[in-house]
Amino acid sequence: MRVLSHGVRAGRRFAPALGLASAMVLATQLAVVAPVAAALPGLTQVTSTGPSNSDWKTWQASCPTDSFLVAGGGRINGGGGQVVMDTMVPVFGGTDLYSVTGREDDSPGFTGDWSITATALCARPPDGWEHAESATGWDSNSSKTLTVSCPLGKRLLGVGVEVNGGLGQVVVDDLRPSADLSNVTITGIEDGTGYAAQWQLQGEVICVTAPAGLARVTGFGVFDSTPVKSAVASCPAGQRVHGVGGEIDSGAGQVRMTGIDLLSDTQVRVTAAEDEDGLASNWAPRAYAICA
Template sequence: MHARSHRVRAAGRTALSLALVSATVLTTQLTLVAPAAAALPGLTRVTSTGPSNSDWKTWQAACPANTLLIGGGGRLNGGDGQIVMDTMVPVFGTTDVYSVTGREDDAPGFAGNWSITATALCAQPPVGWEHAEAASVWNSNSSKTITVGCPSGKQVLGAGVEVNGGLGQVVVDDLRPAADLSNVSFTAIEDGTGHTGTWQLRGEVICVTPPAGLNRVSGFGVLDSTPVKSVTATCPSGQRVHGVGGEVDSGAGQVRMTGVDLLSDTQVRVTAAEDEDGFAGNWAPRAYAICA
């Protein structure tokens, strides 16, 4: 478990990630969330869209000054199911950011242009803010699952997932907050053609002393063979989204999440698409909203 001092360790990764992206932001939007009795003070949603081109890329949304990152999400714009969003992580430094990486899958890749939209959820320092992470071993197993939990008395607000060494051939299948928000379960699976190299799955959670009314809401999509589909999870009346999650049910590595982000201040949307070869089985996306 890491307290706020974890910023120092991650500062180098912030600089590296920033070096991987274009210096020109196409769209950035900062939204102050409408007041709600149980929302964290200063809750702010920052959304930023990067350049559209045919390169693998990382893009980030940054928190305003004097706020902490409590969660975030991302989505791919374009790609026709041939882009793997293999990293959605909080990065803590002088400025907190939520960082999203997309990579084209193996041959033939994707000839068109595509972009990334990253969203950061930020707030004034919440009571009991802590950060925890865990990672799997490096090996060539076709799937991996890890669980990262919060200490007793604290619950999950936000989460992040990263596939190292997957090279666009390993898809994130689960980023699933537990019903009691005590932990988050992460699963990644090699795609339909497999991956000959070794790879690692890493998960992160942001834990806080829970604000009043903190709860998890889910939405389940249609279980069929439609190649692209979306599903939303909506917070109860009077509550706002504080964290996001998603998963693909029965995708067998041939369906990848292309969006796990906020549709609005009260809704989380998860979008998923079959790869270019399609998938004969039935599958469904699931969205999770952490609300307060």
Template structure:
């Protein structure tokens, strides 16, 4: 059910701010070392699909007996500023995290690949996924918030921009607040002449031991690329991932938002092929627990 009452239009200059084909899985795992985690069985599962120039999805499945508690992805290869991670969310049932990449309306001559990354664990107390959608809009940018059930914390996020046949609407933000998640999107530099909307998924659970949220921002300048790392405090590990572009105006696309080690979250973005004259930055979110 769409929750249009929460829809708010943004100015494109506000700085604070699937035709997909399932590819073959190339499975990797990063086991979390260090002290016993707040959630037993914690691991990072990473898969990368083929490199070509077609829209595609990649799923990172969790090991048997575990569920997705967070996730993200990355795009590598050619034309990074023209390829959007338009869908980044857990699959229904929480057995895998899925990332979809699509080219903009101009297309990309070279090849690129999608990496999906799932943070998996034996289900923590109170684990639940809740989803919702904004109302369709003709606005140039929008955001949508989905709250966790009363008493639960948001530990993971998923989002999607829906309505465009290709990456003409950019998925800019997947933010994790304490009790909710926020997903935001913006039309690209050439605009989009039809309606579109946002889907948001909050992965929620009872408060985790030692739970805290860490954010970190890149420099706020006009540059072709930006990257930033959020690091969990000593004795804690990454349990959830989020990221956002601030001031990108639809002309900057996320190229990475994932846990790159057991204690760090990396968020990266690239300007589109025409560049972008205004200042912008990226922000990384890490949900950490002991």
């Protein structure tokens, strides 16, 4: 596992380009939401929506100058359950940002247009800021699980996942912060048609010295066979969201998380949809809000 402290952040990862070079100049909606109250000083939510088209794509939300990324999330707008959100990662360099990639599944794909919304949670330099990452090996196993832990004494705010390989045929099933916020468990599962080649699962955490009242709150969706559903986790009164997470219970690789992001500054929403073949059995989404 690699650990990076706030004093030497630069140079770990740089955001991939969009599928089309011109996409950065297409229609974009950008919103910066000022916090109501936060345990971290200067906590700010930045949300950006990229172009709507039928290409696989990456989109980012960038932190204001001189602030640190502490967490992030994303969602697919459109896609009909046929777009896999296979990368949601922090990016550090001259400007901190949170990057989200979506890919259509292998067959039949999605004939309509879709877009990505990325969200970054940023703050003035938090006490004890560190970034850690780990990865599985490369193989063709149908599922992989990885746990990434914070350095001793730190607690996580931000989480990230990247499926290397997979090409839209590997579903991120779990992005689950532990109850004590010392680690995150990440699971990737091949979809219903499988994936013959090798692939790798990479996970990341952003950790800090725990701010006041830091805790994980869970919201459960309905466990049934409804093809599209959501779950919401709400912070206790007087607290706000400092990080997000989500998972699918019993999705068997045939349910895609289409959103893991902020519904408001006090709520996290996880949305999910069955693939084009559907899933006959029951399943449910879970949302995790990291609150302080």
